[in-house]
Amino acid sequence: xxxxxxxxxxxxxxxxxxxxxxxxxxxxxxxxxxxxxxxxxxxxxxxxxxxxxxxxxxxxxxxxxxxxxxxxxxxxxxxxxxxxxxxxxxxxxxxxxxxxxxxxxxxxxxxxxxxxxxxxxxxxxxxxxxxxxxxxxxxxxxxxxxxxxxxxxxxxxxxxxxxxxxxxxxxxxxxxxxxxxxxxxxxxxxxxxxxxxxxxxxxxxxxxxxxxxxxxxxxxxxxxx
Numbered sequence: 367x368x369x370x371x372x373x374x375x376x377x378x379x380x381x382x383x384x385x386x387x388x389x390x391x392x393x394x395x396x397x398x399x400x401x402x403x404x405x406x407x408x409x410x411x412x413x414x415x416x417x418x419x420x421x422x423x424x425x426x427x428x429x430x431x432x433x434x435x436x437x438x439x440x441x442x443x444x445x446x447x448x449x450x451x452x453x454x455x456x457x458x459x460x461x462x463x464x465x466x467x468x469x470x471x472x473x474x475x476x477x478x479x480x481x482x483x484x485x486x487x488x489x490x491x492x493x494x495x496x497x498x499x500x501x502x503x504x505x506x507x508x509x510x511x512x513x514x515x516x517x518x519x520x521x522x523x524x525x526x527x528x529x530x531x532x533x534x535x536x537x538x539x540x541x542x543x544x545x546x547x548x549x550x551x552x553x554x555x556x557x558x559x560x561x562x563x564x565x566x567x568x569x570x571x572x573x574x575x576x577x578x579x580x581x582x583x584x585x586x587x588x589x590x591x
Contacts, residue, residue, distance in 0.1 A: 397465040397485065398435040399535050400502065401426045405578070407532055409546040411588060416512070418525075418588075420445075422504040422533060431500055433493035436462060438486045439533040440476065445506040452488065452502055459486045469537050483530045504533070513590065521590040527583030536580050546572040548588065555587040 402424035410419040424439070431437060438459070441447070450459050462485050463477050476483045488502060508531065513521040525531040532542070546554050546561075547569055554561040554572040563572045576584070 395434060395436050396468040397462065397487075398432050398437055398468055399537055400424055400437050400439055400488070400533075401430040401538065402502075402533075402535065402540055403427070403430075405532070405540050405542045407542060407544040409544070411510075411546065411548045411552065413549060413552075416510050416523075417507050418510050418531075419507045420505065420532075422502075422506075424502045424504070424533065426500050428496050428498050428500050431490075431493070431496070433490040435468070436465060436487045437490060438462070438488055439504070440483050440530045440536070441486055441504070441506065441533055442508060442529050442531060443482050443484050444529075445508055447486070448505040448507070450486075450488065450502070450504050452492075452500065453497060454503075457489055459488055461485065462487050471536055473536075482528065510588070516589075522587050524585055524587040526585050531586055532578075534578060534580065534583055539580065540578045541575070542578050543575050544573070546588075548572070551591045553589045553591060555585075555589065557584040 404425045406423040406425075408421040408423075411417075412419065447459070450457050463479065463481075465477065465485065471477070475481065477485070508525065510523045510525070513523050516522050527534070534540075544556075544561075548554070549568065550565055550570050552570060553563065556574065556576065559574075561572045561574045563570050565571075578584075
């Protein structure tokens with residue numbers, strides 16, 4: 367009897383860490399991507415620094431934002447985030463990996479430690495004070511790859527969609543407005559489409575709108591004329 371009691375006690379001691387871990391996992395909130403119905407992307411390319419600067423404005427209805435979830439965006443691991451705001455008020459974001467998403471992600475490899483993508487969670491502490499239209503602004507920059515000759519001998523630099531150069535939503539489509547400012551003699555392509563441009567003194571503006579398809583993300587290519 368005494369041996370049986372000791373055995374049961376030992377088993378309970380061994381199981382306690384597992385039970386505690388299970389409780390922690392059960393208490394971890396689900397992750398949900400920010401349900402932006404609109405994304406406004408303003409980009410500026412610095413040829414001297416070989417950098418692409420981003421100002422992202424994401425807009426969503428407050429009613430569609432789940433305050434109990436880990437709400438956030440997928441952004442490139444290499445992105446240098448300079449600022450993040452909710453309705454013009456600065457916020458501090460957190461980085462998470464290995465989360466459980468709702469709805470589930472089709473490809474969870476982007477959550478791996480060696481993924482080129484990270485999930486940035488925005489705080490919901492002041493959710494009750496959010497307006498009916500929640501607007502989040504993110505400022506960051508990416509170092510662009512060196513220019514290389516393509517099959518037509520043109521010098522170009524590109525960002526693949528797998529790098530999440532813009533904060534794609536993997537669960538829903540999003541209407542995107544994009545403006546890129548460069549110096550003259552550069553052209554912008556999204557996927558296979560060459561984007562129209564207008565020259566203003568010493569700058570060139572490339573402006574377009576498109577519907578982002580989670581299953582068909584777009585690459586970005588800047589080409590020297």
